[in-house]
Amino acid sequence: MQGLSAEYQRGSIPQDTILKFRKGEIIFSQGDPGDCWFEVISGTVRTCHFHVDGHRQLTGFFYQGDVFGVEYGSRDAAAEAVTNTILTRRPALNGDPDSFGQNRALERALDSANQCIFLLGRRNANERVAAFLLIAAKRLSALGSIPLPMTRGDIADHLGLTIHTVSRTISGFVRQGLIELEGPQLCRLVDLDGLRAIAGEEMGVAIDKIGAMRPRRSFTGQGAGA
Amino acid sequence: MQGLSAEYQRGSIPQDTILKFRKGEIIFSQGDPGDCWFEVISGTVRTCHFHVDGHRQLTGFFYQGDVFGVEYGSRDAAAEAVTNTILTRRPALNGDPDSFGQNRALERALDSANQCIFLLGRRNANERVAAFLLIAAKRLSALGSIPLPMTRGDIADHLGLTIHTVSRTISGFVRQGLIELEGPQLCRLVDLDGLRAIAGEEMGVAIDKIGAMRPRRSFTGQGAGA
DNA sequence: CGACATGTTGAAGTGGGTCAATGTATGTGG
DNA sequence: CCACATACATTGACCCACTTCAACATGTCG
Numbered sequence: 001m002q003g004l005s006a007e008y009q010r011g012s013i014p015q016d017t018i019l020k021f022r023k024g025e026i027i028f029s030q031g032d033p034g035d036c037w038f039e040v041i042s043g044t045v046r047t048c049h050f051h052v053d054g055h056r057q058l059t060g061f062f063y064q065g066d067v068f069g070v071e072y073g074s075r076d077a078a079a080e081a082v083t084n085t086i087l088t089r090r091p092a093l094n095g096d097p098d099s100f101g102q103n104r105a106l107e108r109a110l111d112s113a114n115q116c117i118f119l120l121g122r123r124n125a126n127e128r129v130a131a132f133l134l135i136a137a138k139r140l141s142a143l144g145s146i147p148l149p150m151t152r153g154d155i156a157d158h159l160g161l162t163i164h165t166v167s168r169t170i171s172g173f174v175r176q177g178l179i180e181l182e183g184p185q186l187c188r189l190v191d192l193d194g195l196r197a198i199a200g201e202e203m204g205v206a207i208d209k210i211g212a213m214r215p216r217r218s219f220t221g222q223g224a225g226a
Numbered sequence: 227m228q229g230l231s232a233e234y235q236r237g238s239i240p241q242d243t244i245l246k247f248r249k250g251e252i253i254f255s256q257g258d259p260g261d262c263w264f265e266v267i268s269g270t271v272r273t274c275h276f277h278v279d280g281h282r283q284l285t286g287f288f289y290q291g292d293v294f295g296v297e298y299g300s301r302d303a304a305a306e307a308v309t310n311t312i313l314t315r316r317p318a319l320n321g322d323p324d325s326f327g328q329n330r331a332l333e334r335a336l337d338s339a340n341q342c343i344f345l346l347g348r349r350n351a352n353e354r355v356a357a358f359l360l361i362a363a364k365r366l367s368a369l370g371s372i373p374l375p376m377t378r379g380d381i382a383d384h385l386g387l388t389i390h391t392v393s394r395t396i397s398g399f400v401r402q403g404l405i406e407l408e409g410p411q412l413c414r415l416v417d418l419d420g421l422r423a424i425a426g427e428e429m430g431v432a433i434d435k436i437g438a439m440r441p442r443r444s445f446t447g448q449g450a451g452a
Numbered sequence: 453c454g455a456c457a458t459g460t461t462g463a464a465g466t467g468g469g470t471c472a473a474t475g476t477a478t479g480t481g482g
Numbered sequence: 483c484c485a486c487a488t489a490c491a492t493t494g495a496c497c498c499a500c501t502t503c504a505a506c507a508t509g510t511c512g
Contacts, residue, residue, distance in 0.1 A: 018283050019283050059343055070336075110336050117343055118283065120346035123469095153458080164502085185506090350468085351468065377491085390468085410490075
């Protein structure tokens, strides 16, 4: 009922093992000790933060090669298998001199968190869904058809929208000829540039270097430092 | 005009120095190399990600004792002084065996990012502003008066709202007797429990352990692992 | 086939964005 | 010192995008 929690407490799970989870299974729960982290061998994982009101914030989706669960204290999010999943479990080496691998993992966790922020920071449903699809495409395909193994509800809770808005937005993209669906879980991006335009471009790392352009909101800046 | 960028490129700034910035000055810019990070000695700093459309997402505010700028690649956000600020600048030790301090810094950066996610993940303006105030209170005061050195626009860009909504929401809290203002930059939290109720409680780390309670949105979970 | 989860779509309500005006503080120059 | 300019903050009126409520379609698994 609560993933590996019990086993952690008993210390009965050996380190650096391969684990399998079936679709929907809990990998770890909010509040568990964060004494290990995971790399995805195959399948898809979601990390979820549950609010008291029953609201769910998905903080990320993780695919083959991704790492997750790199918190250092106790888990501030749960992890669940979106599909049948195979993982490698690695011990957390707190303060260990050999903390290099873990450092990399932390960096990737930070990347993931930032990606989530930039999705949630977008202003409307079109931008968020477009950005989400582009990220998925960059991660999951050679820009051909991309699998969407998660449900619309998962996407909604990731983007801070409702199922209905996600569904409507996707339908809208189809109607506009931006994408095509082969069933709800398989999506083909037809007009990448159109999607990029909607998403606000600058996906990933391509960025208008230097905060040269000052936006809408003004800025006190009385000439700058150094 | 672009903070330390030029100096970085010339390598003319020695490592581990104390730096001062005046209100509004840029500490580093989006796209700069992330070859150092900072600790706040005094003052307040904001980190900003600029979108192409001129929209600004503030990813965090940093006060005395906080660290920021721990990206490992190039800066994906700029940093600016909200008030006059004194900082310590530390070199980034990529892959250095002595990476312990940096590891801690990374962890704190992750914390900060997560905090931002959980603010943006909240559903409405009341929840976001209440949560923001509680976080500021926890960080900045003995729950007495808390300074809000940033502008309403800064808060808005941090919470994914507009200036107007932030202002209206704060005014609403005052009207409801939840808080009192002594000028726009100084706030006294009168009814902490009321604010917590609005924010959805579970601020910080106090959490309904274990994803036991399954929320609104359903969950496939066909019995869980282990 | 029936049960249940998931997805889509329509209609109606509303929270917060937008537009606009006014208030307030800080600064600058005459 | 006051007149004026500039930023920041507050408040009102209106409108729209998204949520909410509801119905129905589709798919999957027992």
